[in-house]
Amino acid sequence: MIREFDTPLMKEMRGHRSIRQYKPDRLPAGMVQAIISSAQMASTSSFLQFYSVVAVEDVGRKDRLAELCGNQEHIRQCPIFLVFCADVHRLKRVCEREGTRIQTKHVESFLIATVDAALLAQNVALAAESLGLGIVFIGGIRSRPREVIAELELPDLVFPITGMCLGYPAVDPPRKPRLPLPAVLHCERYQTEEIDTHLDAYDERIIGLEMFEHLETGEVYGWMARAARRMAYADPERLRVDVGPVLRQQGFGLE
Numbered sequence: 001m002i003r004e005f006d007t008p009l010m011k012e013m014r015g016h017r018s019i020r021q022y023k024p025d026r027l028p029a030g031m032v033q034a035i036i037s038s039a040q041m042a043s044t045s046s047f048l049q050f051y052s053v054v055a056v057e058d059v060g061r062k063d064r065l066a067e068l069c070g071n072q073e074h075i076r077q078c079p080i081f082l083v084f085c086a087d088v089h090r091l092k093r094v095c096e097r098e099g100t101r102i103q104t105k106h107v108e109s110f111l112i113a114t115v116d117a118a119l120l121a122q123n124v125a126l127a128a129e130s131l132g133l134g135i136v137f138i139g140g141i142r143s144r145p146r147e148v149i150a151e152l153e154l155p156d157l158v159f160p161i162t163g164m165c166l167g168y169p170a171v172d173p174p175r176k177p178r179l180p181l182p183a184v185l186h187c188e189r190y191q192t193e194e195i196d197t198h199l200d201a202y203d204e205r206i207i208g209l210e211m212f213e214h215l216e217t218g219e220v221y222g223w224m225a226r227a228a229r230r231m232a233y234a235d236p237e238r239l240r241v242d243v244g245p246v247l248r249q250q251g252f253g254l255e
């Protein structure tokens with residue numbers, strides 16, 4: 001019933017899976033440019049286009065970024081690694097040229113730029129997948145933001161939001177089913193009453209698929225056990241405690 005409305009694009013979206021192993025093949029000349037220019041048509045807050053992308057192909061630089069992102073091998077392996085940045089620097093330049101004073105002390109300006117960069121990134125993912133490429137987002141780009149900013153020479157008011165590996169898939173991993181629709185789509189008002197019912201149904205499905213297994217005991221566990229552990233990480237590196245201070249250092253206020 002839900003799928004009766006599926007367009008070719010929606011079918012493509014349902015086929016998404018993150019790719020963490022790539023063939024060594026490079027992308028044809030101009031493909032990345034085509035992907036990013038089409039993705040630029042994403043909606044953008046107030047038509048201000050608060051983003052920049054740094055495309056990294058240099059082997060040495062990818063190797064250093066892989067290390068900074070928690071030693072993620074797929075960053076070394078993919079032919080091209082993109083870093084999506086919230087970018088208010090260019091708009092500061094616009095204000096200087098136009099003789100106005102930019103306001104960046106409130107958290108809202110960082111939030112706007114983050115939303116814009118994320119919309120661009122997801123459009124890039126869709127365009128890339130439609131061309132037969134595989135992608136994986138890399139939030140690890142925020143693990144050591146100081147070093148990433150130095151490596152990519154990001155100016156003030158620019159902050160790396162997410163990385164993305166891009167390349168031809170060497171594997172075809174199974175799709176990970178998402179939460180049941182009624183858990184996510186609320187009618188008219190947020191409905192807390194049914195949360196547990198949806199969670200139980202989802203956990204049962206995920207356990208049935210044997211997606212998560214303890215390395216030592218082989219015991220199968222569900223999405224909730226995994227999510228609860230993930231949400232309780234306490235060590236500073238995993239909590240990325242540097243993000244706030246480095247944002248301030250880059251000139252973003254968090255008032």
Ligand SMILES: Cc1cc2nc3c(=O)[nH]c(=O)nc-3n(C[C@H](O)[C@H](O)[C@H](O)COP(=O)(O)O)c2cc1C
Binds near residue numbers: 018072137139140175
């Ligand atoms: C903002 C963001 C950051 C992510 N960071 C990483 C990452 O650093 N490393 C990684 O291997 N996957 C990363 N992922 C991929 C998720 O783990 C993946 O999307 C999720 O497990 C769902 O799997 P699927 O994309 O195959 O459906 C990230 C995804 C998003 C949206």
